[in-house]
Each structure stands twice: as structure tokens, then as C-alpha cells.
Amino acid sequence: MSEIAILGAGAWGTALAIQAARAGNDVVLWARSGAATIASSRESPRLPGYVLPDNVRVTGEFSFGGGAVLLAVPAQSLRTVLDRLPPVTSLAICAKGIEAGTLKLPLEIAAELRPDTPAAVLTGPNFAHEIAAGLPAAAVVSGTDPALRESLAERLATPSFRLYGHDDPIGAQIGGAAKNVIAIAAGAVTGAGLGENARAALITRGLAELARLIVAQGGRAETAMGLSGLGDLLLTCTGPSSRNFSLGLSLGRGETLASILASRRAVTEGVATAPALMARAKGVDMPICAAVAALLAGETTLRDSIDSLLARPRRDEQESNRGPGVA
Numbered sequence: 001m002s003e004i005a006i007l008g009a010g011a012w013g014t015a016l017a018i019q020a021a022r023a024g025n026d027v028v029l030w031a032r033s034g035a036a037t038i039a040s041s042r043e044s045p046r047l048p049g050y051v052l053p054d055n056v057r058v059t060g061e062f063s064f065g066g067g068a069v070l071l072a073v074p075a076q077s078l079r080t081v082l083d084r085l086p087p088v089t090s091l092a093i094c095a096k097g098i099e100a101g102t103l104k105l106p107l108e109i110a111a112e113l114r115p116d117t118p119a120a121v122l123t124g125p126n127f128a129h130e131i132a133a134g135l136p137a138a139a140v141v142s143g144t145d146p147a148l149r150e151s152l153a154e155r156l157a158t159p160s161f162r163l164y165g166h167d168d169p170i171g172a173q174i175g176g177a178a179k180n181v182i183a184i185a186a187g188a189v190t191g192a193g194l195g196e197n198a199r200a201a202l203i204t205r206g207l208a209e210l211a212r213l214i215v216a217q218g219g220r221a222e223t224a225m226g227l228s229g230l231g232d233l234l235l236t237c238t239g240p241s242s243r244n245f246s247l248g249l250s251l252g253r254g255e256t257l258a259s260i261l262a263s264r265r266a267v268t269e270g271v272a273t274a275p276a277l278m279a280r281a282k283g284v285d286m287p288i289c290a291a292v293a294a295l296l297a298g299e300t301t302l303r304d305s306i307d308s309l310l311a312r313p314r315r316d317e318q319e320s321n322r323g324p325g326v327a
Helices: 011-022 035-041 075-084 106-113 128-133 146-156 169-191 196-216 221-225 227-238 243-252 257-262 269-280 287-296 302-310
Strands: 003-007 026-030 056-059 068-071 090-093 119-123 137-142 161-166
Touching: 003 011, 011 026, 011 056, 011 068, 011 128, 011 146, 035 056, 068 075, 068 146, 075 106, 075 269, 090 106, 090 146, 106 119, 106 169, 119 146, 119 169, 119 227, 137 146, 137 169, 137 227, 146 161, 169 196, 169 221, 169 227, 169 243, 169 269, 169 287, 196 221, 196 227, 196 287, 221 227, 227 243, 243 257, 243 269, 269 287, 287 302
Parallel strands: 003 026, 003 068, 026 056, 068 090, 090 119, 137 161
Antiparallel strands: 119 137
């Protein structure tokens, strides 16, 4: 196979480089910093214990051919990296979030900066260390170009990494963004000692919010029940390896957001996504996501947020699942 480039040598980018090499590709892994160290040690400090295969070349320069590129940088860095990128044949966005300020989804940023380059998103319930270890997993390649979906799936899939095509990129991107916000809420509920019943209820109602937003944004409701919706939500809201869940867990235990972020090197996407999600979701009633955004902004306390959610008017569940403006 021809060379495939992966931009971002964090945990997810490194795991994707290992997976792409496992699938038989020659891989270029671009690191924003520390490329020489990673190249020498054959290991990323963001994903320790996982050795890069011999067919992975590490670089700090945009020194790769014009083939397929996977962007595994944080959503808030996507614009900067795309702006520097030389011409390429196709893009796969592996970031989950909404750009602060512009409120654009990843593929909307790509369409603005690279309007003539076919693009898709790779998303789903995947922890980086499990992908790097070759444990069984599934994900979706979502985009409007069937040939690109098939090409990316063919190049990245192995028996342990099952990739599905998916033609609702709006729904897939909304799912990937919203689940991080809901995971913060799930972590806060757990950290506050409110029990498994409360977390299960929150995840279920969070899924309803996610589905309503997908439909309001032009996606399909059934996407919320797939790998990029329910699958990713379950993993992020229950897995201790989730950065968003663990941030919420610390908030629930009484730590401040500033102290939590100061102790972390990795980006917790839900923090920047929460206010952007609510700004984009105007007209859609999303009480859980709104509570997270207010909590992160210091506009409310966890106790007040919980009391407010529990005090919402009762209604039939099927009624509350319908319509973009119904909660």
C-alpha cells in the first residue's frame, strides 16, 4: 500500500499509527513537538508502553506525500493544522468536538479550508490503548463519498478493528461532540456518590438529548443508536480511561476545574465543547448538557445543577424523547 500520514502523536494518533501499520500501510506520524525523541525511543510519552512498528516513520515536518491524511489533533487545533497542510488526496478527521467561536463541526472546518479535498470522519467507541494493543473494536467511517468511506475502511481495518461505512456525517459528528459533555455529567454524578441508578438515568436521558440535537442539525435519529452515538456514549460514560468522565469524577468529588486541568497534559475535549455545543443547539432543550456548560463556567454548583434537573416537570418518556424543543 502507499503511504498514509497521521497528524498528531498524542495517544489517539499514536494508536492509529500502530493500527495503520498493523493493517499493512507505510505510515508517517507527525508530532507537533518531540518528534526526535519519539523517533528514537519508538514510543510516544502520551501512550507509554506501546512500541511503534518499523513501518512507522516519525517526523516533525510536513514531509509526506500527497496521499491520505488522518488528522488526530484536538478539535480546537484542527483549523491551524489544516491551514498548514500541503495538498493531499483525502482527509479523515479523527477529532471529536465543536470549534469554539465559529461553532463549526470538524468536517465544516475542512470544507472551509480544503473545499476540493474529499473528507470523512473516523469515530466510534475507541480507547487509544486498546486499539494500540490490538483488542477487538469497531468504529465508523462517516462521510458523503462512498468511495472514500470504502477506501479508508479498507486501508485501516484488520480482523480486530472492524470498520463500518456511514453516510450521516452530521449525526456522527454531533454524537462524538455531545457524548464528551454528557460523560462529564456522568463522572460528576459518580464522583458525588449519587449511585449507579442515577448514572444510568443520566446516560439514558443524555442519549435522548443527543438524538434530538442530531435531528435538529439535519442528521438522522437512528445515528444516535449506532457506534458514533450510543456506542461512544456508553464507553465514555462508564470507562475509567475516559478523560471526560474522569474530569467529571473529580468535579463530583469537590475539586475545582482549574486544579483538574492544571494536573493534566492531555486535552479534555468536553470542556471546550460544552459551551460551543449549547451555542450551536439554540432551540433544542438539552438540560444535561446545559447544566455541564454552566457548571464548567462557574455559573452554578453541582448541587444546584442536580436539584434543578430533578425538579423538572414530569412527563411521559416517549413525549420527552420527541422533538428538538422538548425535554
